[in-house]
Amino acid sequence: MKLQIQQVSKKYNKEKYGLKDFSLSIENGILGLLGPNGAGKSTLMKIISTISRPSSGTVDLDGHDILQNPDYIRSMLGYLPQDFGVYANLNAYEFLEYIAAMKGVGGPGLKGRIEGLLEGLNLIASAKAPIGTYSGGMKQRVGIAQALLNDPKVLIFDEPTVGLDPEERMRFRNLIADLAQNCIIILSSHIVSDIETIADQVAIMKSGQLITTGTQADLIQQAEGKVFEVLMNNEDLAAFKTKYQVVNTMRYKDQLKIRYMSNDPIHGSIPIIASLEDAYLYLTHQ
């Protein structure tokens, strides 16, 4: 499968763009979307999910224009929005049946599939309780279940790990890594480590534009040789921050161990192997 996004822009008014001239080609596997708040990640995901229409540009899935024919992608789409709601009066089983009907899927296997997903997501014990009584993490798992309901070929997860505990996050990453064999998965997250461990391809966005895309190694390469660590006193930190981009600060004995990025390191700095997080910060702050 191949999803091609070409010159897509979403214009809100004369000066404000949600997305500007965005082009990207995505094939089977996991694309990790990284970017600060307001970068346009959710806007892009809504456009691919056919919830929002771009002001210009085209989005094709296997040669089908999904802006003209949104039902083509909708029949094979699994979408988990960042901020979704539920009908509090329905229980998880009824809600998933409803979503299945919305997606246009059913048949004798539906009941078993819903049960399988509820079991896998550890919701089976509370499947008959109204969703309005669920905790945030449980609602998030209902959201994951609905995204997987129709055997999707295109999966879009907008901040999927919100509300999940660290072990759940790890399980979730394993789950989507398995799914990535046969489908396109687009995953956005503020947590770089969520993407670092599983994404085949990473795209970094800022102010509605694509800054760069490539494999994790490609991106890390761009920050290589620019990450350093240095020890300093607490009182020197404020002045240091005005000159250098500080990635991390750690207390080390009576001093501070500063991880920072620079093309011109200060005396006493030790070069460090760059991570995806370093690359992300380096590229978005350039």
Added chain:
Amino acid sequence: MQYIRSYAFLVTLAIALYAAYSFVPPPGAGYRTLRIGHYVGVNNSAWTGYLTAMMSSIYISAIGLFLINSNIKRDIDTGVGMIIATTSISNFHYLLTKALSNFMVLLSIMGIIMLMSMAVFMLRDGVYPFEMSQFILPFLFITIPSLFFISAFAVAAEVFLYRSSVWMNTACLGLLIAAMVMHTNVHSNIDFFGVKAVTMTMQHNLIAANPGIHPEVSMGFIFSKKNNLIAFTFEGIQWSALFLLNRLFWMCAGLLLIIVSSRFFHRFDISPIVKKQKKTSSDLFIPKASQIKDIKLSLLPHIKPSFGIIPLIKTEFLLLVRKGPRWLWLVNLGGMIALIFSPLTFAHQFILPVLWFLQAGRWSDLSTKEKTNNIHYFSYASYKPLTRLFSAQLIAGILLSLLLASPLLLRYLIGMQFLSAGMIFIGALFIVLAAAFLGLLTGGKKLFEILFFLCVYSNVNSVPFTDYFGALNHSTVYVMDMLIATVCLALFSFQWRKLEMKRL
């Protein structure tokens, strides 16, 4: 400001403009809004100003109460309340601010009506001179105190009854009914709307000028074919100290309500009460170390394409049935039984509209609940959302209205009264489509609820114009008119939803 900037407020203002125009009917109109026996006032400044102020006092209070009774709820829903709770603002000041913001909304509607009534007066005919004070003073002394009390009452209702919107609406309705009863009861001295002193002065003036007559005051939208109405000239009233004290009393009563409410205000600490109400799933279900297991999607049963809308209708119907308190279904059941055993005309004219009105809360968010529940990300990305999902929502709403009317429908069908049965069927379609259309138009549910309330009020007062379900009109022409109106509503609704989805 939040409400004034909304689209719904614009629609409300449009209605206010129309209301101002209709409050003082032109001489040839087929209705009156105030009649003292066979007497009606000539349309001079005093009659126009007083009549508009009195009608505004009654109708803005009635409509406004439903318009403003979710001001605190908005702070709960948006989470702003939690921030407010941590500030130094006192309960009294917060509630007073809320009451004043309610008051400003109602005042802005009143202001539009007052200006419109002046414009209408000047444009309609130039026979009588324009006297500014005859417009300003009635609004100041009659309308404003009512609106202030209503604004405070809405806040108090939210403080004490925030857990149930049904109880809150019932309290609002109760207040209005009580005010109406006191207003129409000649033996009652309580005059919340500030109308009685004016109408009694008119009555006394007429009796003094025409000894031996005993004219009764009729107020509201009175549709009659009486051509023998006699014109009289009304020049306004003397604003007595007693009258002004009475109006001040209602404003003080409003303030007192706020003071009392501030003693009991939850200050957004509402979670313990919610927990008492329902046991959460996390109480029922103890989380294990690993919440998500290893799922192999390929091992799960396979599903097939299924594009029928029956499962959607089923769930939409379920959502409608489960909405609102369970006891309301007992009332519904009682209403359905009454439809079987009451005289046919009574059942059709009085029980059916009230029974349908009780479902206002279920239908009012038919086309907006996806956005209010944040489900629209799923529904708009679903397969053919317009023809499948939106249709299913409308069908479920219509099924509910037909289910409730079914005893009456069966009685008509057994009695071979197909025209009446057909009108009920069209009425069921009409009211649900009106709910959907007004929801789409305003993005909220208030306008439909207000109009439905006014409609049912007119229905039980036998106003033919609002007879959407054929209780008073039995001609085939009327059936055709209603059918056309219903089809238009359906077409507009589908078109609007289509545009809405394109605008995303």
